[in-house]
Amino acid sequence: MDLLPIKDLKDFSCQPAHKDWKDRPDARPEYLKINTIPSSELYKLRALLIKQNSLFPPAKSQSQMAQEASGNSLFERLGYVFHNYSMDPQSLLAIKEIISVLRPRVVLELGSGISTVVCADHMRQLYERDSQGFCYVTVDQSAEYISETRALVDRAGLSDFVKCLHSPVVPYIFGASGFSCYQFNEEMLFDAFNGLRPEMVIIDGPVGGGANGVPFARLLTAPAVRRFCVPKACVLMDDALRDTEIEIIRHWEMSKALHIQGVKAVGRGLMIGYIP
Numbered sequence: 001m002d003l004l005p006i007k008d009l010k011d012f013s014c015q016p017a018h019k020d021w022k023d024r025p026d027a028r029p030e031y032l033k034i035n036t037i038p039s040s041e042l043y044k045l046r047a048l049l050i051k052q053n054s055l056f057p058p059a060k061s062q063s064q065m066a067q068e069a070s071g072n073s074l075f076e077r078l079g080y081v082f083h084n085y086s087m088d089p090q091s092l093l094a095i096k097e098i099i100s101v102l103r104p105r106v107v108l109e110l111g112s113g114i115s116t117v118v119c120a121d122h123m124r125q126l127y128e129r130d131s132q133g134f135c136y137v138t139v140d141q142s143a144e145y146i147s148e149t150r151a152l153v154d155r156a157g158l159s160d161f162v163k164c165l166h167s168p169v170v171p172y173i174f175g176a177s178g179f180s181c182y183q184f185n186e187e188m189l190f191d192a193f194n195g196l197r198p199e200m201v202i203i204d205g206p207v208g209g210g211a212n213g214v215p216f217a218r219l220l221t222a223p224a225v226r227r228f229c230v231p232k233a234c235v236l237m238d239d240a241l242r243d244t245e246i247e248i249i250r251h252w253e254m255s256k257a258l259h260i261q262g263v264k265a266v267g268r269g270l271m272i273g274y275i276p
């Protein structure tokens, strides 16, 4: 695919936000010291392999995912059953560790589900001894799945901290190219965050290059939200070892929409990047 000039896209990337977003007073984003596959090595490796999705691990069975998640009382309490769309338990664990190190208080998630309650529950435990609280906003393309997540959030007792927003996927046309992505509504996000800039973004939607997915549906996510975020905010993307997501990462890096640290080889691949 030719490089999409992300930095030139109207309403994306370098365009200023319309609302008066504020940094949380003691937000101190920092870079992680963490082992990842550097993006340059990932592109080289991908180019050497002929078969489609050679680096993308085969889907785990539901019982394997349940086994990996066992011992976690949250899943038992919620009676959650893992399925093909759930985030891999190993990726959930890695994100929890990253949250423990970076300690974000304002988090935006794209693509809701079990990841929403796992991350928000972890943040509740991290911050239970102080009064500042935190804010976790999750966005989903589907009215049905966002209400399922809302029910999970209620059952986990997290509704004071988590806001669940529905944002359908719509087409965006750029010259001869068309892409689908969430209908980003700055006003809705601004209200959900009380005007505070997100310090971390977790991307696990829209449904991407897998079965029933739109192959480059995540391409516009980071460029669209970066203007609302704190500089150096950490951006994580799941499914990063899938061919379409590797191509998306290359686009983000080349267009300087994100600084890419690399991909952690957990689950289906977890990209770690930062808002420049």
Ligand SMILES: C[S@@+](CC[C@H](N)C(=O)[O-])C[C@H]1O[C@@H](n2cnc3c(N)ncnc32)[C@H](O)[C@@H]1O
Residues within 6 Å of the ligand: 083, 085, 086, 087, 110, 111, 112, 113, 114, 115, 116, 140, 141, 142, 145, 204, 205, 206, 207
């Ligand atoms: C990769 S999933 C997001 C998973 C979520 N982060 C989690 O950990 O459960 C991307 C999208 O798939 C959709 N989805 C979730 N469950 C689904 C299912 N069982 N069948 C079809 N689509 C589903 C939702 O709209 C969701 O935002």
